[in-house]
Amino acid sequence: MKVEGRLLIECFLEKMLAESGSSKNTIQAYQRDLLDLRSHLTKMDLGFEETKSEDLQSYLAFLSSQGLAVSTRSRRLSVIRQFYRFLREEHYIEDDPSLYLAFPKKSRRLPKTLSERYVEELLSFDETEVRPEALRLKALLEVLYATGMRVTEIVTLPLKTIESALLSERKVIYVKGKGGKERICLLNDSAVSSLKSYLGVRSIFEGREKSPWLFPSNATAGHLTRQRFWQLLKERANKKGLDAHSLSPHVLRHAFASHLLAHGADLRSIQKLLG
Incomplete structure (x- = not known):
């Protein structure tokens, strides 16, 4: 019934x-x-x-x-x-029509990225920005955007790695990423120029003892921390009148990849660069 x-x-x-x-x-x-x-x-x-x-x-x-x-x-x-x-x-029906219905899948959010114009403005330092802190930040940003390195990789870069790269003809950095895997990162002219300027004032950030890190600091680890880099990045965006909410070292790393792809780079090659 x-x-x-x-x-x-x-x-x-x-x-x-x-x-x-x-x-x-x-x-x-x-x-x-x-x-x-x-x-x-x-x-x-x-x-x-x-x-x-x-x-x-x-x-x-x-x-x-x-x-x-x-x-x-x-x-x-x-x-x-x-x-x-x-x-x-309860025997109201013989077969369950809902048994094989699939749950709707959540769509994956696209990773945040930045326009090329945004990055250009972020990296635009005028001639008056010559204080050591500004030169260090410019070096950090230029290297990150040129190489797509992870924030942990860049703040723990050994000084000798960069010194060797600047002396080489190809301007290549060998970086150990996740799982201890080594990969090649290439420095462009802007990154090389900013690094050379920064190295001229780097000693200011060292303590009494010589530091093995490219970006030394008085933090417990002896080098610039991920958190401090994030803070400096936000401050930079605010100073330039840019949207700081959408900015992070990881987003800048993603911009490196998406901009290369937009200019015709091979996806597999980009994946290798990102590690």
Whole structure:
């Protein structure tokens, strides 16, 4: 005997309330979701007992077309599955039409990136910016954007690595990244120029003892920290009137890759450069 849809919903909610200990708000949300499904099926002249998998898929597609978030659609599908499992266990239906319905997948957010104009402005230092702190920051930014290095890799660069690179014809840095894997990073002319200017004032950042790091500091580690670099980057963006909220060393690293790709670089080659 066919049972009215609203009564089936009430029976299900009573069981949920008794067995699962669901809160009043949860039960009310379940009720709203199932009444919405019932309304949709009624327009198709269907009851819960006659519903097939494709009917439920049609309903989920309808929810998507209404702009409901993935999380909302996933929650509704979860309720639908519980409801139809209940109907089957209580012998209202023979087969569960919701059994093989797939949960909607969350779309992957595209990584944040920066326009070339943004980066150009960020790296634009005028002739008056000659204090040691400014020369150090320019070197940090130019090397990061030229090589796509990770922030940890750049703040822990040994001084001798850069000295060797500046003496070589190709201006190559050998960097050990994740897993101890070594890769080649190339310095462009802007990075080389900024490094040479910075090396002229680098000793100011050293303590009493000589430091092995390219970017020494009085931090416990003996070199500039990741956190301090992040702070300097934000300060730079604010000083230039740029959006600092979207900026981080990682985003600048991603800009290096996306700008190379936009200018025709091979994706596999970029992946190797990034390590």
